[in-house]
Amino acid sequence: MIKNFLDHISHAFDIPLSNPVLVFALILFIILLSPILLRRIKIPGIIGLILSGVVIGPHGLNLLERSSAVDLFSTIGLLYIMFIAGLELDMNEFRKTRHRSVLFGFFTFAIPILIGYPVCYYVLGYDVLSSIMISSMFATHTLVAYPVVNSYGISKNEAVAITIGGTILTDTAVLIILAVIIGASQGQLGKEFWLTLGFSFAVFLLIMFGVIPRIAKWFFQKIEGEKTAHYIFVLFVVFFAAFLAEIAGLEHIIGAFVAGLALNKLIPHSSALMNRIEFIGNAIFIPFFLISVGMIVDISVLLNGPAALIIAATLTLVAIFSKWIAAWFTQLSFRYSSAQRQVIFGLSSAHAAATLAVIMVGHRYGIIDENVLNGTIVLILVTCIVASLATEAASKKVVLAGEQDEVPSEKNIAREEQLMLPIANLNNMESLLDFATLIKSKHSPHPITVLTVVPNNEMAEQNLQRARKNLDSTAKYASGSETEVSMIATIDHNIANGISRAAREEDADGILLGWPSKPGIIEKMVGEKTESILNQTDANLFMCHVDKSLVMQKRIVVFCPPLSESELGFDFCMGKILRLSQELSIPILYVCDTRTERAITEYIERNKNSSRVLFSSYQDWDDLSGLRTFVKENDFVVFISARQGEVSYRHSFDGIPKKLGKIYAQHNRILIFPSRRGGYSLDEYEDISAAPILQRIGRGIGSIFTKDKH
Template identity: 85%
Template structure:
């Protein structure tokens, strides 16, 4: 019995391991521990996983061998890397600086190839195809150091914007060259190959950019509640695109990259779906791929003689030097400072995702040998470290030169931002929470405060327990997008004063409410709840009606009445509208008077934003129905109103939620009341609006006898 158990145990731990459960457990332990251990000695996580793969692979401890399961997971990881690369690119930034991005893309693509090809061909002695493949690998770059520029607050600097734009161009060009090289290696590079490649590539792009986004938009609209289905749909698109690319005679990694570009606009960067995509990729698939890359590496080759070390050193030197020359040419062309040149070099010199993809495909087709594969791993290790250090050093210089994105005071406001979401109706909780996640400042450490106010009556305690249970479901939903929420349930005689009291307690910068429902007879005469909240708070207040998925919006139409630029909360409102447009990758159409346009243009100039903006003049604000001519079918309407007695207030704003709800019933709409200076509100225990009571009762009785005109 004991012998049987020992035999069973020794058989289970025979190397290479064959038990799938044990293999998976081992890989998960590596994914868990290698970044934690190597972070202490400042080695990037990507390198840690590759080195772990070297250790457990056939050329190391031989714990694992390359089998179909490892190959499947590593293929998924490779496609995932390219998909996320396409998905995370900021298309707004690219559009804004596209001419400069194109020139930088040309430099960072052509110069490494021009330097790399003769070195590979004449110095290292590789044939034409291998030399082209290796030199095209030099042209790729991965934005490993992007979190560094983000943390220093210079992500909107033009030097950063053109580097991101250049990534799209250079990676796309390299992937097309890869398709040609593979065709040539198979001996198929004739006229028929070029015609087939041209037609199949055109059909592939037509399907990916013409048909897939429409199907995706329809799917996200129709299957709104099924969050799991959204993720599975996105994965299906990625693998369908990869398969489609292979049919078209391209590499599957091109398909995954194009899938990322095609879905880029439909998946906001702060959404729950984006969080799931990144989370699962970073947790399982991408680490699996990096480990499998390490398993191919044969470290003994490095010690067989000077050749392997010479190749590794040459590849690394050429990669770094060629990217520095490209950054230098870009500096000369656009008159950038030395610090900006260093930022461009730092961001574009790291080789990781696309580099691995190209080299792995080249190795599979036996275009390159083991020496190049091993040399590339050394190159990735060195360039990731050089890029991170260079970017950090350059970012400090850019900050010292006073070229940060935001004015310090505005940044401090954003850092301490507090948003409150009073939830009364659980049906619109998800859409309100999604909207809040999109507009919340990324600088603020504070969670969103979700608030429920329970009436102070004999059922108060039971209602409070029920409210807390409802808040738990809200917290569960928020965790899907990793949105931090602070749950708050309070008792008050009056819901409006409960909300205003809670908002004052936490120092709220903004209150996000659902769209007011139709009031009953009593509310019409005494004053509606939302109106009471308006009168009792001084902070920015957003009324949100978000019935359709926000990804279906083609643009934002923002109505700014005359003198709205004089309101205290003008800058806050501008910042939130701009953040929303960046998340949804849509243009903003401002409808305003000439003076307001000047104020908006000044704000945009100060904050260096990449959003496309258009202006329309409008002077007649007494009849709000006239604004209908500016609105199209898939527009998100944002109307900046104001409280009674404020500078920009006018009589036509009286009962504005009802007016907008009637005219724009089919549209998503946001009504904003900018903050005002304290001391303008009534006594905080007062529930009646400042409008003359007789006028209010008269209007209430009048509306009871008159039907809404549709």
């Protein structure tokens, strides 16, 4: 019995490992340990994973062989890299830099081919078709080092944006050339070939950009509560797009990248769904791909004779040198810094995905020989290492130079940013928390403060316990998007007093409230809760009604009354609106006068924001009903109001929540009260505020003599 047990144990560890559970456990152990160990000796985690693949692969210790399961996970990881690159592309920035992306794409495509073809034809002695195929392989690159720039927070830097944009252009061109070379080698390069390729490519683009976004928008809107279903749907789109690309005669990586572009506007970068996509990809699938790349490498090919060594060295040198020249030309053309040039070179010098596709297909059709295949595997290992090291070093330089996704002035403000979210109704808690996550700066170290205030009465203790339970459910929801929250439950005689006191204690500079509900008789007599909060706080206050799916929004319409740019919190509020625009990838229409337009333009230029911005003029701000002509069905409405007594306050702002709620009942809307310089009001000394009563008496007397237009 013991002997049988020992035999069973020994067979389980037969080399190469065949037990799928053990294989998966070993891969996960490497994913966990490799980056941790190599980080101590300053080697990027990407290189550690590739080298681990070399060690455990069939050409190393032979612990693992390239089984169908490994190939499947590797393919998923490769598609994940391309998909995330398309998904995280800042479309506003890409739109601004599309001409630069095209020029970089031309450089990184043409220069390697112009350098590589003469080397392959005259130096290595290959024929025309083989030389074209090998040199086109030099033009490809895989964004293996993209997780590095993402971790350093420079993924929206212009140098990164044009490199990603150029990737799709050059890889698409190379893979089309590959299809042409194969057609030429088989004598099929006729009129029918070109018509089939052009038609299938056009149908692919039509489906991806015409059909898929509409289906995705409908799905996210109708199945809004099923967060797991959202992730499964996204995965389906990625693999369906990869399959469609193969049907169209392209490589599946092009399909994954295009899927990212198609869903880009529908998945905000700070959303819970985006967090799940990145987390699962970075934890399992992408490391699997990097390990599988290492498993292909056969170091022993270098010992087969000088021919293999010469070819491997030549291919590697040409690949690295030509990509550096392309990055150098790009730097000269756009006057980038040396750190940005190095970022471009680092991202574009790694050869893995498309390179493997080209060489494997070429070898299968007999266009290239064994030496080129082996030399290419060595090239992949060396270029991945060079790319990772170069990108890591360049990313540090970009961060030190202050060229991260947000400019230094924004980051300094963000470090002090403290958002508070008073929760009164759990039904709108999720939408408010999601909105707060979207507008919160990623540079802020402070969590979002979630507050609940319990009235100080005989049931206070029981209500406090119930409130803390409710806060636990809020914390659980926040953890789904890795949103850091701080929970506060407090007792006060008056809800408004409790919120204002907590805001002062936490030094909150932004308070997000739900849209005020219809007031009862008592509230009408003594003053509404939101009005009391306004009187007692100085912070920027956002009244939010966000109950419709944000994927339906096509524009943000911002109403900025005259002199709103003079308010103390104007810059803070503008920053949040622009951030929302970037997250949703939609333009902003500002309705204001010329002076406010000039102030907004200066703010955007000062902070180098890439959002698309339009302006419309409006003069009669005493007649707010005229503003409805600017609003369309799927617009997100934002109104910049002011507290009474502030410089931009107008009589027409009286009761504005009710007015906006009535006119824009079918729209998502935010009413913003910018922060003020401070002071005090009677509300700070009284539980039941006297000021609103006096205001209502004054308005009532005033209405006898003047007819309210609204």
